[in-house]
Amino acid sequence: MLTLADIQQAAARVRGQVLETPCVESRTLSELTGAQVFLKFENLQFTASFKERGACNKLVQLTPDERARGVIAMSAGNHAQGVAYHAQRLGIPATIVMPSFTPGVKVARTRGFGAQVILHGATLEAAYTHARQLADEKNLVFVHPYNDVAIMAGQGTAALEMLAQQPGLDALVVPVGGGGLIAGMATAAKAIQPGITVVGVQTRRFPAMVNLMQGTQLEQGVSTIAEGIAVGAPGPECVELIRRNVDDFLLVDEGDIEQAIVLLLEIEKTLVEGAGAAALAALLRHRERLAGKKVGMVLSGGNIDPMLLAAIIERGMVRSGRLVRIVVSTRDVPGSLARITALVADCGANVDEVHHQRAFTLLAAQNVEIEMVLQTRGHEHVNELIERLRGAGLEVRLVQ
Structure with missing residues (x-):
């Protein structure tokens, strides 16, 4: 214990x-x-990552024979890097088995520390089983990520x-x-x-x-x-x-x-x-x-x-109201978009994306829905913007 x-x-x-x-x-x-x-x-x-602490403590206690045989670990990334880095520093050969969903940045960094990386399995359990098999087959020291x-x-x-x-x-x-x-x-x-x-x-x-x-x-x-x-x-x-x-x-x-x-x-x-x-x-x-x-x-x-x-x-940004999507319904005539974007600008918001929807809408044929993604200062600013547009006679809805 x-x-x-x-x-x-x-x-x-x-x-x-x-x-x-x-x-x-x-x-x-x-x-x-x-x-x-x-x-x-x-x-x-x-x-x-904190994983270095355990990896280092484990590796420095290995016997000369264990160091010569090399180590193997299973990890989704951080334990892998900790083992690979300290194994490289201590001159110990390292093999790391990582599940296939491991972020690429962690795979690349682990390889960068000199370890042989094997991607195997869609779960940690599958990767663990494979690492255990390799440890037995190749007589490697298994470095468990936590159960040690x-x-x-x-x-x-x-x-x-x-x-x-x-x-x-x-x-x-x-x-x-x-x-x-x-x-x-x-x-x-x-x-x-x-x-x-x-x-x-x-x-x-x-x-x-x-x-x-x-x-x-x-x-x-x-x-x-x-x-x-x-x-x-x-x-x-x-x-x-x-x-x-x-x-x-x-x-x-x-x-x-x-x-x-x-x-x-x-x-x-x-x-x-x-x-x-x-x-x-x-x-x-x-x-x-x-x-x-x-x-x-x-x-x-x-x-x-x-x-x-x-x-x-x-x-x-979406959660905080600093990036919002609104739909403005208006007459499909020249100058409509310019009028809307001018109102948006006057309110201090910035246009990120604009899309005109003419076909997939229940509006009259001479109307258009303009979907806009806007950068704002937050929820209060969004409410102020919507009120400004409605005050100008436009139909506006916020798309969550």
Whole structure:
């Protein structure tokens, strides 16, 4: 069973080999969530994830024979990069099996650290099975992403740092996939500060740990933007530690995570992936749970596909009312569009897209529907714009 001593020894092993990341207050996020929020920037690690901690602690303890044989790991990305990077640094051959849905940016970076990457299977479970088979066939050391005491001890060093940097924390909010991070952090936190509250966060699409701990039977989905915590079954080694030391679990939706990613980018100027934003998503969704508390929140990773990020930013603009779609019905005569765009400009909005719809409409044949995508300042500005257009005698509807 993992102990505080194991985590303290891990901290000594990895010191100087992984970054001691900052844990600082965000005043703006504190106002938004109703809690005093402190962010642990694990996305600043060299491979942009806390996974380096466990990988490094595991690899530095391998025997010379194990190092010579090489290691193999299964991961959707962050554990892969952590293992590949520290294996390369320590001169250990590394093979990484990644599921086929892994974002390209994570695949490319893992290969960039010198590892042999094998894409296999549509799920983490399929990739895991294949990696285990290869480990047996080639006599490689399997480095599990979470179900390993050495891995959990390494991840737990994040909590040691947080409580040293901010000793008055009332609670820790931690994303949960297989359970390695929260098992390690909760073990350290409860040993150092028994009264601290530890809260785990999962997505509604992958609630395996919540089902196990709370006896629910929530249905599991197929995909999530938080692919780093898209785990179908928690690690058995992690479960008992979590049962002992974790106080509560919260679920978040995909939209909550998208909103959190955009807020962290806008407010903190920091880039996080879906799993990395899960803790903030939980604070935003469940404000009452930790209101008024001094909360430490782990930004667990920052590896996100650029195309996905672009889509999330655009959807965030729609959610905040800064990107809207309206349909204006008017007479199909010369000058109609110019008149409408002039009104839009006078109101301070900017035209992003325009489309004339003449065929697919129930309007009279001499009329036209003009669909416009507009950049605005927010919901109040949108209402002002619509009133201005209606005041000019135009029929306008907002398309959600």
